[in-house]
Amino acid sequence: MDDFKKIIYSVLSIFVIGIVVWVGIVFVNSCGFDLTCAKISKPVGLTPIPTLIPATLPAASRFLPTPSVQEVVEPVASADGVARPSNPGGPGEAVDLTGDSAEGAKIFAANCIPCHGAEGVGGIANFGSTDGVVPALNPIDPTLIDPTYKIYASNLALFLQHGSKPEGTSPIFVMPAWGDLGTLTQQQIADVIAYIISLNK
Ligand code: HEC
Structure with a gap:
């Protein structure tokens, strides 16, 4: 037990x-x-x-709230109505340099005529873009002109530094990013800006 x-x-x-x-x-x-x-x-x-x-x-x-990035990425026209490139970025160093318009004329002849025409008079067709033509630089879009040289130069420099894709489904011509790609030096950009400004006093 x-x-x-x-x-x-x-x-x-x-x-x-x-x-x-x-x-x-x-x-x-x-x-x-x-x-x-x-x-x-x-x-x-x-x-x-x-x-x-x-x-x-x-x-x-x-x-989620709709991101406001859209406005930053495609600032086609700024708030004050000035034409702006599709690519973002600042005006770069070129606007602080003194441009030589005679040098700029040579740079323009070598690089810009195929798209903007001799002396920038334009008339080159751009299929697939809303405008249908590459913008003339002579006369230039009046919104880019400013009585203050540096602001005028900055307006142009934004396009030259970073390039721009025109509005439209598939434009055949796109403004190249001369500054960002290093195809033109900052001095050359300052020169070609001086040349464009001399065409549009
Ligand atoms: C491959 C073609 C091409 C070449 C080469 C080219 N551009 Fe452009 N450029 C364009 C196109 C396309 C636009 C329009 C961009 C837009 O509408 O966003 C433009 C726009 C511009 C603008 C702004 C004008 C405006 O009314 O909005 C300036 C300034 C300009 N180009 C300067 C130049 C200069 C200076 C050169 C030479 C160094 C040059 N471009 C070479 C295609 C070209």
Whole structure:
């Protein structure tokens, strides 16, 4: 009878010890040696609307505000109506240099005539563009002209530095980025700007 009791007690105590050890292992595994068990309650990011469940997936695009990047990428016309190139960027160093219009005439003859015509008079067709022609530089778009030389030069430099893709489905002629590509030096850009300005006093 005593033997039988012993077996029952030992089976029971092994069972209880087993449960305690198992719970201990599970606890230490998920909480570490920390009674507050801060590990399992991850800090919850608050939503702007406190009643909403914090979301982990990226919000569906229809809930996101339309990015205003569009205006930056295609500043076809600036707020004040001045023509602007499609490519972003500043006027660069060329506007701080003194341009030589005689040098500029040579640079123009060598690089610009195929698209803008001799002396910039234009008339070159540009299929696939909304305008249908490459813009003439003589006379030039009046919005680019400014009584202050540096502003006038900057307006032209933006096109020369970064290039511009005319509006339209697939224009065959695109204004190259002379400055960004390094096809013309900053001094050459200053010279050709001086030449264009001399054509459009
Ligand atoms: C491959 C053809 C091509 C060549 C070469 C070219 N351009 Fe252009 N250029 C264009 C096109 C196309 C536009 C119109 C861009 C637009 O509408 O956004 C343009 C626009 C311009 C503008 C702005 C005029 C306006 O009314 O908006 C200036 C200034 C200009 N080019 C200067 C030059 C100069 C200077 C050269 C030579 C160094 C040159 N381009 C060479 C195609 C060319």
